[in-house]
Amino acid sequence: MSFLDDNFLLQTETAQQLYHAHAKHMPIIDYHCHLSPKDIAEDRRFKNLTEIWLEGDHYKWRAMRTNGIPEKYCTGDADDYAKFEKWAQTVPYTVRNPLYHWTHMELKKPFGIEKILKPETAREIYDDCTAMLQTNAFSVRGILQKMNVEIICTTDDPIDSLEYHQKIKADNFGVQVLPTFRADKAMAIELPEVFLPYLQKLEEASGVSIGTFQQLLDALKQRHDFFHELGGRLSDHGLETIYAEEYTEAEVKAIFEKALNKQQLSQEEVLKFKSAMLVELALLDHAKGWTQQFHLGALRNNNTRMMRELGPDTGFDSIGDFDVARPLSRFMDKLDNSDQLAKTILYNLNPSQNELYATMIGNFNDGSTPGKIQFGSAWWFLDQKDGMEKQMNALSNMGLLSRFVGMLTDSRSFLSYPRHEYFRRILCNLIGNDVESGELPASEMEWYGQMVENICYNNAKNYFNF
Structure with missing residues (x-):
């Protein structure tokens, strides 16, 4: 399995x-x-994966803080990709936390992405999901x-x-x-x-x-x-x-x-x-x-x-x-x-x-x-x-x-x-x-x-x- x-x-x-x-x-x-x-x-159509995924998600923010990520990348003024990159750095450290399951289930559905999120895959996953979010099928109602x-x-x-x-x-x-x-x-x-x-x-x-x-x-x-x-x-x-x-x-x-x-x-x-x-x-x-x-x-x-x-x-x-x-x-x-x-x-x-x-x-x-x-x-x-x-x-x-x-x-x-x-x-x-x-x-x-x-x-x- x-x-x-x-x-x-x-x-x-x-x-x-x-x-x-x-x-x-x-x-x-x-x-x-x-x-x-x-x-x-x-x-609403979200501009990128950070906006739909990290905006308001205190579950992820807690994990990032625990992983030593400064607040600017959680609720602060860092740019959207920088925030996502810090989340991608954190994901491998969430093994056995439900966030690890949820993260990859949410990439699989609705995006159809089955890659493991980590620093090496962050850019590709971010770009692919962001592109999908610009289409009608990935508006909020879609x-x-x-x-x-x-x-x-x-x-x-x-x-x-x-x-x-x-x-x-x-x-x-x-x-x-x-x-x-x-x-x-x-x-x-x-x-x-x-x-x-x-x-x-x-x-x-x-x-x-x-x-x-x-x-x-x-x-x-x-x-x-x-x-x-x-x-x-x-x-x-x-x-x-x-x-x-x-x-x-x-x-x-x-x-x-x-x-x-x-x-x-x-x-x-x-x-x-x-x-x-x-x-x-x-x-x-x-x-x-x-x-x-x-x-x-x-x-x-x-x-x-x-x-x-x-x-x-x-x-x-x-x-x-x-x-x-x-x-x-x-x-x-x-x-x-x-x-x-x-x-x-x-x-x-x-x-x-x-x-x-x-x-x-x-x-x-x-x-x-x-x-x-x-x-x-x-x-x-x-x-x-x-x-x-x-x-x-x-x-x-x-x-x-x-x-x-x-x-x-x-x-x-x-x-x-x-x-x-x-x-x-x-x-x-x-x-x-x-x-x-x-x-x-x-x-x-x-x-x-x-x-x-x-x-x-x-x-x-x-x-x-x-």
Whole structure:
């Protein structure tokens, strides 16, 4: 078996059969990503391989810094080829890091390049890919269609105009691009320098004057309705952990009034406000039949100096270790107690807590929807072979892998779609190994094939009501 051949990661004949006959050709539903709606609406053409591949990719920047590459070649003002050349110098050092696999999978698909990227091949690969990027087939929309993408859910702030989503919808080019409601800034009451200007923008976007807590909720509902009109069916939160403090309506109203008056809030008041906001946003989702997503466990912006110089999302985040079980249980139980718990996906960033999440979802599955509460795909630092296997093994052991809604890119790059292929190969290999070791009956191949197709596509299609 050679590197990146047709049977890459498929260790058995059964795994190969499941992948090639069932997984390979399923369309992609990328239900969580950070792709630019503007780039899709304008059908952007990237000038060169650096622009499409290294722009905004903090995974690669982390590896380059670790390899001793100065910041000017990561986020700085070095010219595009110089940046690519430094990345090519780094790639050989990424052996056994998932970046090594992803890099070569992304060269193979969509570019058809099977050479190993290293300093000796850098110029040829750069020139060949850059030439392809100038053609219609390698515009943003061309790449999405080439990769068999059917639906994309971007990540959008409630104040976003969604003008680009409207243009994409009007163009009807073959890939649905739907907005996802991420209201994290509307909860950031502990940061008055962020929160108060944000309220002004929310007023402008919604047309609702915000002078009370109820008016804040009214403004958010107006934007939530607008997202729904444009096909939005998901919300998302990026949190260290769930907020689930006890609070009263009167307390939250008073806390919001203090914030408007620029008065100092205690930590307890901040947590009560955030807890109330999470519940209110969850109620909006339930009322419309949406799915709420929670990305939990990231310890962000660890490097103060680089945060000051470069800002967030530049490669200085890590796995955190937070109290998860009790607040998560309290939050979900509060909503379930009034039968207002929406479909929910929980993404875990700390692998030591996989079994915690896998058992938590079983507490609130109620038979109303298959897999109503989901243990989401291995996320961020864990979306690699070992992380995916651990997530799927925990889900298999504690729940129903067969009801899993599968993979997403969580990416800012239009070249990240081979991650779906990566996941599908790993999934097929897990099942194939079980069959060939005698842990699953070989007589049920028809069902395993259907199960693979469901996890790759059908489950998500049905779950989100797209």
